[in-house]
Amino acid sequence: MATKRTITEAEALEQYRVSFENVETQQEIASIMAEFGYNETVLTEGKTLLTNTRKAFDSNKTEDDETSEAYNTFKTTKENLAEIYSLHRKKGKVIFRKELLTLNKLDLTGSLQTSYISWLEIVKKFYSVAIGDTEIETKLTRLKISPKELENTVALIGELESARAAYLKEKGESQDATKQKDTAFGAIDDWMREFYAVAKIALEDSPQLLESLGKFVRS
Numbered sequence: 755m756a757t758k759r760t761i762t763e764a765e766a767l768e769q770y771r772v773s774f775e776n777v778e779t780q781q782e783i784a785s786i787m788a789e790f791g792y793n794e795t796v797l798t799e800g801k802t803l804l805t806n807t808r809k810a811f812d813s814n815k816t817e818d819d820e821t822s823e824a825y826n827t828f829k830t831t832k833e834n835l836a837e838i839y840s841l842h843r844k845k846g847k848v849i850f851r852k853e854l855l856t857l858n859k860l861d862l863t864g865s866l867q868t869s870y871i872s873w874l875e876i877v878k879k880f881y882s883v884a885i886g887d888t889e890i891e892t893k894l895t896r897l898k899i900s901p902k903e904l905e906n907t908v909a910l911i912g913e914l915e916s917a918r919a920a921y922l923k924e925k926g927e928s929q930d931a932t933k934q935k936d937t938a939f940g941a942i943d944d945w946m947r948e949f950y951a952v953a954k955i956a957l958e959d960s961p962q963l964l965e966s967l968g969k970f971v972r973s
Contacts (some may be wrong), residue, residue, distance in 0.1 A: 763939065764809060770804050770946055770966040776966045777953075783963050789957045792949065800945050807938040815933040824924040829918040832870075835910050839877045842907070844959040845897040846880070856890065859883050874911070881908050 761769070763768050777783050788794075800821065843862060850856040861879045881904055884890045891901050950969055957964040 756779070761942040765933075766813060766943070767808055769806070770942060773946070773949070773967040774801050774804065780963070780966060782960075783957070783966065785955065786960075786963075790952050793939065800949060803938070803942040803945055807942045810935040811929070813817075814928070814931040816890075817924065817931040821921070821924040821928040824917070824921040828921040831910070831917045832913045835877065835914050836905070838907055838910065839880070842880065842894075842899055842953070845899055846894070849893050849897060860890070874914075878911060878917050881911070907914075 774797065777787055777792070789798075811959075838971055843866070846862050847857070850860065850862065852864075860883050861876045867873045867876055884894065885901070885904050885908065891904070894904070895901075950967070953964055953967055953969065
């Protein structure tokens with residue numbers, strides 16, 4: 755079981771980076787650690803893990819940003835459509851209040867569903883039935899719902915569906931990137947735990963050198 759990290763991922767990456775830099779640039783540390791098995795070849799293995807983790811971390815951040823942007827686009831588009839449809843629905847109920855058959859055809863009876871899929875199906879039905887039905891279109895114009903406005907709203911529905919598809923795509927990519935990042939951190943964390951454990955033994959008589967690797971020693 756992996757040990758829970760007590761610092762942030764960004765802090766861990768920086769600590770690991772400093773450790774590798776100082777173990778290589780400070781000759782005394784390099785010599786002592788080499789005696790304990792951490793020669794250039796072994797350190798390169800660790801640095802490769804760190805490089806891969808840094809890439810996975812950055813990629814995950816990018817995917818998260820793209821997911822947030824895609825969600826905001828979806829959310830804004832849905833809000834715009836909901837506002838337009840709400841007004842059209844109110845007007846439709848007034849116009850066809852004495853025509854139960856038409857109310858049912860336009861799905862204007864009963865409560866408006868709140869779940870996204872059910873809500874969207876109700877919205878789509880209103881416009882699919884209204885558009886092309888001359889009688890309905892004519893009556894809707896009485897309260898300033900023109901055929902062109904109906905068509906524009908259908909176009910907005912298409913934009914919403916595309917925005918949701920884009921959001922779900924980005925969400926999936928973000929989840930995959932998170933999984934890859936977590937796997938990468940698991941590998942580097944495990945490697946660094948052993949590295950620090952060995953360094954603590956190797957540098958026991960030189961606590962200031964251990965601190966240069968990012969591991970603070972209590973005085």
